[in-house]
Amino acid sequence: MWVDAAATPDFTRLRSSLLRFVVPATVLFLAWFLCYLVLNAWYKDLLSLRPGGIPLVLLLAAGQFVSTFALTAAYNRYARRRLDPLAGRVRARLEGASS
């Protein structure tokens, strides 16, 4: 029966919707983090600039924080709108009684 449930269109859509968000998001944030590491390792001069009195390296670090906050918010929104309803449908069917 789990196999049947796993084959329902709702479930396959749920799975692909989840992956469609988290995989690119993960690639994105890891690449962005890698960019932070690489710049730190090999572009120290560039990062030593101080636009507006704030070291670029710290702006870049802060950028990591901003992107993390943004992805967190985006994921929450996506999960609420797209994933939760699908998951709810699959679950309701499995649990039968409760709805």
Next chain:
Amino acid sequence: MSSVLVSSVLVSSVPAPPPGPVTGSAVGDPVLNVVVFAAFLLVVLVVVLRVARSGATRSSYYAGGHGFTGPENGLALSGDFLSAATFLGIVGAVAVSGPDGFGYAVAAFVAWLLALFFIAELIRNTGRYTLADVLTVRLRERPVRAAAATSAVVISTLYLLAQLAGAGGLVALLLDVTDRAGQAVVIAGVGGLMLVYVLIGGMTGTTWLQIAKAALLVGTGAVMAAYVLGITGLSLPKLFESAALRHPEGDAVLRPGLLYGGGALAQADLASLALGGVLGVAGLPHILMRFYTVPTARQARSSVTWAIWLIGGFFLLTLVIGYGAAAMVGPERILAAPGGVNSAAPLLALEIGGEIGLALVSAIAFATILAVVAGLTITAAAAFAHDVYANLIRRGTATAAEEIRVARRATLVIGVLGTAGGILANGQNIAFLVSLTFTAAASANLPTLLYSLFWRGFTTSGALWSMYGGLAVTVGLIVVSPAVSGTPTSMLPKLDFAVFPLTNPGLVSVPAGFLLGFLGSVLGRERPDRAAFARMSVRALTGAGVEHPVHGDPSMPPPAGRHRQSPFPVTGARRAADPGGPERPVIRPAAGSPADDSPTGRIADGPLVGPGAASLPAGPSPHRVAPGAGGRRGGSTGAFFQPVTPPGHGHRPADHRRGGGPAGPPPS
């Protein structure tokens, strides 16, 4: 050099201060420090005692009755995560080394996205108390449980050791106790206190300890940062300027390179450290354990979201505090103080708030150690009692009462061993232990978890390969690395068997863990179990069966007496009123009922909390799981899932007394 500094930043524990004449005894007034810490202890103790009654059941001893809300657990997660040196170490590293000192914070922070995307909700949907609960949903019970328990116990115990050993340095700094014997007494005291809280309060008490500590830590951090910014007239550029003026290296403190200036090897070591940090967080057993303290996947999501905001906000504060310490205290004074780099925050507190300020920061540092070791101890104890004792030794025949008794004993033994080890290791340079635990989690636990959640071809042998293999590679590489021998800063400086060039093995061990999991699955004779994978993924992604029984799968163990302590009244007594009562001792039939696809099985499940309820201040009625429905098995392999029912999506939030067994059409 760089690797040493790296480690000391990473380490939550404070590397022991350089031996020898102590320059300027401890700052501030040790008595006051103790008094403030005692006040904190007392407040937490009162809370713990009020919730203590609920410590008698498995669900509450291991998972706080699954009754915490997302925000509460988010605070507790940050409490678990922000260890003494995350705070002291990062502030100090920023003050002394500038942007490079902040690098660890960045890595450790972005890591949480992995926990949010891949781990938190799925774990909550499939597991009940331990990592093994999750894996055994699709893999063979006994070998996998043994592997997961080994990994959890090893990782948590090493981390525990590092934390307690590091306490020595703090003791010297904050209490002016510089001789070994005196420090041993204080470390033993911290270990003993931790045991009191864990034994009395179980996971519920531990969680409150984390929450109290996190609130205090973040609050104090905010005040200190606000003060620093206030002095500079809310101008960041001014803050940076004054830090550079005070710093012996001048402007270098505003540029990358002070810490990681070295050649290619240093860069590789840094990358290795970063890899372990980024991938390790989501695999740390004591972090995973926290996801079981909430009732639903949705609350697990909200926990991580809260944790991300709190930890991120806090790390940004440490940046300001670090530069504040550089500007107001100065790197030379920081490095000369007992405790070295770690004394930056306490010294700044002294500057800002006088002795009271220092006492507050000291108390927070101790509370931090206390809270983190409590979380570690209970994690290791749960892995032992639930996985090794109840499921492997007793093969599921242990009653809940027996299991809890063993869990308490395991707590005691692990706590005592950890404390003794910490005392013995005090003063050793074992800073690498912390990066070791992160890397081990990234190499052993994360591949196994990700594969088992998302890869249909994963098998039990794959899991064994990735867990044991990942652990072995990590530990093996550390042993032959410069962290252990071959350099003056190694643990064994006089020996040299360091054949692996990097202090941090992550660059090799993490890919090795993933590769081993893949090879074990592909090369092993075992064929992947498609049906079990279907069960795993459906349960993980939907939370089916968490709140309401699923018909047709007798292999799903119903949750054992899960109960929510009375939910959200306003007072702190909320969890004291535990309507659940002790978990019924239930004899579990051996696991693994076959009829996976039979439409008749069911689980009796008392939902903890209605969907959405936990986000409300006045939530669901207390309820307990009624004993009932036929297939009840005292709970084991983890089925305690919770659904993420969106409001309006089907389930009624409130009524949970469905022990009587659900009825309803079989699914699909």
